[in-house]
Amino acid sequence: GQNIDQPTEMTATEGAIVQINCTYQTSGFNGLFWYQQHAGEAPTFLSYNVLDGLEEKGRFSSFLSRSKGYSYLLLKELQMKDSASYLCAVVDSNYQLIWGAGTKLIIKP
């Protein structure tokens, strides 16, 4: 079966750094997405990794290790507006997205 694992909830402090992990077991791999979803809203694209390594975009970075079936999203200089759910999704061998349940990130002042 196909499986994406993420922590259900994490708490961090404004201004700090947080790392959200994602491990996956899928039939094939054609890339990994991270999306952000604020409560009551639609998911929005954050990052895409298809090769091993770190991709940096401003305060957000995403890392991929295909051999370990592992990715993380790193958020720096946390702001209150970063309170949201973060969804990990893997593109499988049929080029369909398999979604994790998401990690709810709570930012405290």
Add this chain to the structure above:
Amino acid sequence: IAGITQAPTSQILAAGRRMTLRCTQDMRHNAMYWYRQDLGLGLRLIHYSNTAGTTGKGEVPDGYSVSRANTDDFPLTLASAVPSQTSVYFCASSDPTSGDGSEQFFGPGTRLTVL
């Protein structure tokens, strides 16, 4: 309009009734998708369409049907709604020819309650 729109925003429906959720995009994306999102579960694919005139079944297709008569519209129909279909429904689209892994763009969602 710009992006993807969905209608209605929310709906309360009696069990057994027929309901069509509408989705329209103006980005000329070939691929479109319908997901449902339930608390504690990831987005689950109901149906998809890789191009106008074709559709396919996703992970949870039972009780739902779709059509893709043109590029812009991708309606989702519940023939006879049941309470387990209470969920938030998201429509999405992507351009498989883009170089960014076919990022999916999402509509604002429809919150459906079946009583």
